[in-house]
Amino acid sequence: MRKANCTTCNTAIPLSSAYRVDDAVYCEACANKRFDEMKAAGKVPRVTTITDPTICAKCGLDSGNSELSLTAGLPFCMPCSQAVMERPFPTWLKGSLAFVFALLLVALWHGRPYFKAGKSLARGERLLEQQRYAEAIPYLQPVVQSAPECEKCILLLAKAQLLTGDVEAAQKTFGGRTQFEKNDLSDEVLQIWDRAVRAVDTAGEASKLSDQKKDEEAAAKMNQAATLYPEMKGLSITAEYYDAAVAFDHKDYNRFEQIAETAWKQQPDSAGAVAMLASAVACQYAITGDSSYRRRAEELLERARVLAQSSPNDQKNYQEYVERIRYRLQSREIIDKDEYDRRFRQNSSTKGKG
Amino acid sequence: MFFIPGFVISLFTFPGVIIHEAAHMLFCKIFKLAIFDVCFFQLKNPAGYVIHENTRNFTAAFFVAMGPFFVNTALCIVFCSAAFMPVWELQIEDPLAYFFYWLGLSMGMHAFPSTQDLKGIWALAPGEAKQGNLLAILSYPIVAILYVLNFGRIIWADLGYGIAVGILAPLAIFKMLV
Numbered sequence: 001m002r003k004a005n006c007t008t009c010n011t012a013i014p015l016s017s018a019y020r021v022d023d024a025v026y027c028e029a030c031a032n033k034r035f036d037e038m039k040a041a042g043k044v045p046r047v048t049t050i051t052d053p054t055i056c057a058k059c060g061l062d063s064g065n066s067e068l069s070l071t072a073g074l075p076f077c078m079p080c081s082q083a084v085m086e087r088p089f090p091t092w093l094k095g096s097l098a099f100v101f102a103l104l105l106v107a108l109w110h111g112r113p114y115f116k117a118g119k120s121l122a123r124g125e126r127l128l129e130q131q132r133y134a135e136a137i138p139y140l141q142p143v144v145q146s147a148p149e150c151e152k153c154i155l156l157l158a159k160a161q162l163l164t165g166d167v168e169a170a171q172k173t174f175g176g177r178t179q180f181e182k183n184d185l186s187d188e189v190l191q192i193w194d195r196a197v198r199a200v201d202t203a204g205e206a207s208k209l210s211d212q213k214k215d216e217e218a219a220a221k222m223n224q225a226a227t228l229y230p231e232m233k234g235l236s237i238t239a240e241y242y243d244a245a246v247a248f249d250h251k252d253y254n255r256f257e258q259i260a261e262t263a264w265k266q267q268p269d270s271a272g273a274v275a276m277l278a279s280a281v282a283c284q285y286a287i288t289g290d291s292s293y294r295r296r297a298e299e300l301l302e303r304a305r306v307l308a309q310s311s312p313n314d315q316k317n318y319q320e321y322v323e324r325i326r327y328r329l330q331s332r333e334i335i336d337k338d339e340y341d342r343r344f345r346q347n348s349s350t351k352g353k354g
Numbered sequence: 355m356f357f358i359p360g361f362v363i364s365l366f367t368f369p370g371v372i373i374h375e376a377a378h379m380l381f382c383k384i385f386k387l388a389i390f391d392v393c394f395f396q397l398k399n400p401a402g403y404v405i406h407e408n409t410r411n412f413t414a415a416f417f418v419a420m421g422p423f424f425v426n427t428a429l430c431i432v433f434c435s436a437a438f439m440p441v442w443e444l445q446i447e448d449p450l451a452y453f454f455y456w457l458g459l460s461m462g463m464h465a466f467p468s469t470q471d472l473k474g475i476w477a478l479a480p481g482e483a484k485q486g487n488l489l490a491i492l493s494y495p496i497v498a499i500l501y502v503l504n505f506g507r508i509i510w511a512d513l514g515y516g517i518a519v520g521i522l523a524p525l526a527i528f529k530m531l532v
Contacts, residue, residue: 058390072388072407084388084407093376093394100369100429100457107436107454114439114446115528121443122532147444 001062002052006030016052021045056080117146121153128156133163144173151180155189162192165232167200199229203238210242219246237263237273244276248336253283271307271314274300275321282325286332294329301325364401369457370426370464371395375402377425378418378471382406385414400468408474412482412490419471423500426465427519433458434520435527442521455520462516469504472497 002015008030019031022045026034031047038045051057051074053067058080068075071084089097124139140157147153154173161170170193180186206221219242226235240263247255260280264273278300285293301322308314324340327333335343364371372394382389388407395402409415437454440446475497482490503511 072390084390085386087379087383087389087392089376089379090394093372096372097376100373103454103457104429104432104436107433107450110450110454111436111439114444114448114451118439118443118528119532122528143444147440147446149447150443150445153444 002054002065004050008034014052015050016055018050020048020050025050051075058084113146117143121156124160125156128160131163133160136160137164148175152185155180155185159185159189159192162189162196163231165229165234167196167232170196196229196232199225199232199235202228203235206238206242210245215242215245215249219243233266237267240266241272241276244280248283251334253280253287253334256280257284269307271304271311271318274304274307275318275325278304279321279325279328282328283334286328286334289332297325297329360399360401361397363463364395365397367460367463368395368401370460370462371401373426373429373461374422374464375404377422378404378406380425381414381418381421385409385411385418387414387418410478412475412478412487415474415478416489416493419467419475420496423465423467426461430458430462430465430516430519431523431527433461435524438521438524438528442525458520459513459516462519463512465515465519466500466504466507466512469501472501472504476501 003012004015004018004025005012006018006027007024008026011027013027017028018025019028020026021031021034021038024034035045035047053070053075054063054065055061055075056063056068056077057074058076061077061080063077068077069081070076071081076084120139121143124136124143127133127136127139137157137160140153140160143153144150144157154175154177158170158173161167161173174193180190202221202225206218206225209215209218209221219239222235222239222242226232226239229235240259244256244259244263247253247259257277257280260273260277264270264277267273278297281293281297281300284290285297304318305322308318323344324337327340327344328335375392375394379389379392382404387409389404390407391403391405393403406418409418433454437451437458440448440451441455475493479490479493479497483494503515506512506514
């Protein structure tokens with residue numbers, strides 16, 4: 001240990017307990033006194049502690065008169081020098097860090113299904129932006145299944161379903177939910193939903209009018225529904241059927257054929273559309289007697305038969321209209337279904353016109 | 355703006371404090387600086403500290419001071435990324451995901467280096483910049499922004515930073531991957 005004499009009281013003190021006030025060395029008491037004096041004189045003294053190069057700065061080991069080697073500018077004994085230079089991370093910290101990294105792996109593993117769902121959501125969203133609504137549905141459906149509380153997911157799927165005309169599926173997606181956080185997406189989807197619901201209601205009214213044999217009013221209503229919600233192809237198709245019924249009622253067989261032709265072009269694989277065209281062509285045959293109409297009607301009936309195989313309901317309908325159309329072709333007499341049923345059938349319950 | 359005592363914030367975000375100090379220590383070890391004392395967490399101000407050797411090596415000073423900023427931010431991004439989808443996009447009530455988000459935000463909140471650390475870089479930067487040290491030149495805006503943000507802690511800038519990093523970075527990563 002080295003000693004120094006206080007500049008004021010001349011007492012010998014350990015160097016490590018001495019203070020330097022500006023350039024002079026003092027014991028603690030004299031240093032404080034000198035500091036106060038200088039401060040009172042309006043000066044700002046510089047006070048520092050003094051390092052004894054023979055005392056270890058960490059453990060206080062006294063090496064007598066021999067100076068310790070400096071580490072980072074301070075005297076340290078060998079073990080302390082090693083300790084400050086090679087200070088290890090504590091075991092608890094290493095354990096905690098290992099735990100954190102294990103958690104990180106768990107977090108990434110745990111997040112995999114969410115990432116997959118998120119990816120699917122992003123793809124679905126992108127397809128929606130590109131107006132590829134039908135393609136977006138298979139991406140958005142699993143997202144809603146895995147995140148049933150996700151409003152954005154529900155709204156995006158419902159939007160895709162509504163814009164492909166599938167109101168029923170959209171209703172299932174909403175699951176009775178009508179309240180969503182107000183934002184651009186919810187406003188847009190609820191507007192489409194409202195439009196679709198109004199269209200479906202209007203179509204329901206049209207159907208009732210049709211049952212009451214008010215064909216013209218029914219066709220007008222159905223066309224209104226189809227215009228309101230053009231995404232639902234079924235509405236425009238039904239509107240065409242209703243228009244065809246009106247044309248049939250008015251004995252405007254050219255118009256009937258024209259409508260039926262358009263409907264068939266729109267849905268070439270529909271047994272109903274093929275049958276309606278067969279019916280219209282049979283009417284043309286009944287009026288003109290042109291055998292080319294008859295041949296075409298027969299061909300169309302055969303096509304309708306083949307197409308109807310795929311569905312029991314289509315088969316049932318086929319059985320009903322094929323009889324009437326064949327009668328029209330054989331007799332060249334145009335009568336509607338009610339009249340046909342009255343003459344040739346009992347207990348008939350199916351709907352139809354021409 | 356409501357006031358919550360610092361020790362309460364530290365207590366609720368202690369993993370971030372520990373990682374912050376561990377990052378300081380890690381860079382001290384990388385640059386072979388003497389470490390005189392370390393406290394990884396305490397319920398006092400400061401919540402943790404590393405007392406290390408001063409250095410004139412700008413790179414060492416920069417990385418020792420900024421280490422927590424990089425390490426805590428990176429861990430904030432990774433943990434929040436793992437929890438981002440269920441918490442923000444899919445609105446799934448998954449406790450584990452919320453736990454990871456808390457962990458991530460704790461890291462992010464304690465990413466800022468202390469004013470003391472920044473002062474160290476700020477003092478060395480002019481000399482180094484004059485000699486054309488690119489890191490010193492680049493450090494100016496970083497240190498200036500962090501200095502301001504450090505004062506912004508009073509209005510929860512640290513929490514704001516954690517949330518911003520915890521949301522925007524995972525979102526950017528996700529957009530990049532998809």
